[in-house]
Amino acid sequence: MSSIPWVLHVDLDQFIAAVEVLRRPELAGKPIIVGGRGDPTERAVVSTASYEARAFGVGSGMPLRIAARKVPDAVLLPVDAEAYLAASDEVMATLRAQPGAVVQVLGWDEAFVGVNTEDPEAYARQLQAAVLERTQLHCSVGVGDTLVRAKNATDFGKPAGVFRLTAENWLTVMGAKPTKELWGVGNKISARLAKLGIKTVDELAAADPQSLVPEFGPKMGPWYASLGRGDGSSTVDDTPWVARGHSRETTFQTNLTEPDQVNDAVSQLAAEVLKDVEAEGRPVVGLTLKVRYAPFTTKTHARKIPETFDRGDVLARALDLAGNIEPGRPVRLLGLRAEMTMPDDARQGHTPTRGGW
DNA sequence: TCTGGGGTCCTAGGACCC
DNA sequence: TCTGGGGTCCTAGGACCC
Numbered sequence: 001m002s003s004i005p006w007v008l009h010v011d012l013d014q015f016i017a018a019v020e021v022l023r024r025p026e027l028a029g030k031p032i033i034v035g036g037r038g039d040p041t042e043r044a045v046v047s048t049a050s051y052e053a054r055a056f057g058v059g060s061g062m063p064l065r066i067a068a069r070k071v072p073d074a075v076l077l078p079v080d081a082e083a084y085l086a087a088s089d090e091v092m093a094t095l096r097a098q099p100g101a102v103v104q105v106l107g108w109d110e111a112f113v114g115v116n117t118e119d120p121e122a123y124a125r126q127l128q129a130a131v132l133e134r135t136q137l138h139c140s141v142g143v144g145d146t147l148v149r150a151k152n153a154t155d156f157g158k159p160a161g162v163f164r165l166t167a168e169n170w171l172t173v174m175g176a177k178p179t180k181e182l183w184g185v186g187n188k189i190s191a192r193l194a195k196l197g198i199k200t201v202d203e204l205a206a207a208d209p210q211s212l213v214p215e216f217g218p219k220m221g222p223w224y225a226s227l228g229r230g231d232g233s234s235t236v237d238d239t240p241w242v243a244r245g246h247s248r249e250t251t252f253q254t255n256l257t258e259p260d261q262v263n264d265a266v267s268q269l270a271a272e273v274l275k276d277v278e279a280e281g282r283p284v285v286g287l288t289l290k291v292r293y294a295p296f297t298t299k300t301h302a303r304k305i306p307e308t309f310d311r312g313d314v315l316a317r318a319l320d321l322a323g324n325i326e327p328g329r330p331v332r333l334l335g336l337r338a339e340m341t342m343p344d345d346a347r348q349g350h351t352p353t354r355g356g357w
Numbered sequence: 358t359c360t361g362g363g364g365t366c367c368t369a370g371g372a373c374c375c
Numbered sequence: 376t377c378t379g380g381g382g383t384c385c386t387a388g389g390a391c392c393c
Contacts, residue, residue: 036361045361047393060393066358079361107364107393186391217368220390249362288387296360302386335362 006120007234008113009142009150010095010127013159015109016048018137019087020077031074033058033067038078040068043251043332047079051159084108087135094134098127102236112147114236124162149230151183170230175202182227189224192216204228242343245286246276249335255294256331262322269336270318274311282340284309289321292333299324314338 012018017032031053036044046067049058053074058067068076088108095103095113102114117123124141131139140157143164144150152174153165165173174181179201180190192215198204205228212221226232248269256262266289277284288302301324303317318336325331 043359043361045359047361061360063358063360066360069358110393184391188390220367244365247363251361286385298388300387304385333361337364 003116003118005114005116005234006123007144007147007150007236008115008120008124008127009144009147009154010111010113010131011140011142011154011158012091012109012131013138013140014048014050015087015137016079016084017050017053019084020080021050022087022136023083027075031056031058031071032077033064033071033074034077034079035064035067036079038076040064040076043253087137090135091131091137091139094131095127098123098130101127102238104236104238105241112150112236121162121164128160128162144230146230146232146234147236148183148227148232152181152230165230167230171202171205174230175200175205177201179204179228184227185224189216193224201228205230243280243340244342245337245339246273247288247335247337248272249290249333251292251333252331256334259327262325262331262334263319265334266318266322266336267315269334270315273336273338274314277314277338277340280340284314284338285341286339287314287317287321288335288337288339289318289324290333290335290337291325291331293326294330294332296332298333299326 016034020032020034021027029052030050032050033046033053034048035046036042042064044064046058046060046062046064048060049067053067053071056071058070064076068074085108092103092105092111095101095111098113098115100115100117104112104114106112113127115123120143124143128139128141131137138160140154140160141162142150142153142155142157143162144153145166149165149170153163156163156165156173178190178199179185179193180187182201185193193199193204196212196215198207204225207225207228209222209225212225215221216224250265250269252265256265284305286302286304288300290298290300292298301321303321305313305317
């Protein structure tokens with residue numbers, strides 16, 4: 001046996017709920033639901049539910065109100081982003097300290113680890129032990145010969161286990177599953193694939209990449225075909241991530257109806273976005289205003305910004321975009337995003353949901 | 358059931374230029 | 376007067392991820 005490159009995908013188990021239990025041990029074993037400000041009467045969704053709460057059918061993205069109704073005895077907690085980020089930093093530092101590890105962070109609770117080893121399972125176990133010892137958090141590890149296979153493998157290892165997915169067993173394990181199980185295929189894409197007669201991973205893997213071009217375009221068509229095969233890059237990239245932009249959005253507890261309210265809200269969003277942008281000191285090159293009208297239609301308005309910017313410039317242009325909002329329609333959400341210039345050596349996106357991997 | 362907030366990337370179509 | 380083909384830039388919208 002020789003030392004060859006492997007991709008490990010590390011995913012913390014019920015991360016947010018686990019962090020909450022660490023600082024409040026009496027919550028262990030209880031159904032915990034974390035979301036919004038922890039108030040089920042507000043417009044908010046579930047960030048994470050503990051396994052005990054998931055048993056009642058509660059999951060991420062579910063309206064908090066519904067989740068609370070499903071689990072009357074649940075412990076409802078507000079999102080505490082700082083605490084999760086601090087825990088996450090410790091986990092990532094532990095991964096980086098492993099011998100030979102190249103670490104690419106994907107989010108608070110997951111990362112790819114690239115490593116040359118003869119025995120990836122043993123390495124994974126060692127990694128789990130190190131994370132547990134330093135943070136008291138459990139994680140699952142997917143082992144793969146590509147990023148996509150490693151990522152998909154993790155689910156089979158949960159909780160706290162290890163699972164290997166390579167070209168050898170990919171179709172045996174994944175072939176019969178619906179395409180929606182694939183990383184990067186959601187409800188909409190799986191429905192469009194089904195229209196083409198492609199319902200399973202097997203069928204997607206067998207599809208001619210070019211045959212998907214008319215429906216999905218020159219880039220995404222072939223990309224979906226390769227997803228079906230589990231193919232793609234095997235390179236874990238630890239280039240530091242650089243944000244392309246910063247945004248803020250607010251869902252109003254009661255819809256806005258007055259233009260003054262809208263302008264005030266846009267000004268506030270602009271101030272918050274500027275705070276993030278100025279902390280990085282890179283020029284703004286574009287602004288996007290997102291408007292969700294009640295009941296639920298979304299529109300965006302965008303503008304490129306020539307040359308550079310200053311505070312007043314961004315605020316004025318944000319208010320300018322707000323002029324596109326349809327008068328008389330109740331507004332339930334406003335979002336403002338500022339796009340910045342990028343350094344040449346910046347890594348490509350931190351989520352591989354779109355082409356390029 | 359009624360849908361958060363922070364991100365990334367892709368595509369279509371119009372405007373404009375040569 | 377009716378009209379090509381290619382390229383680039385921009386806006387709007389969509390899809391997905393954690």
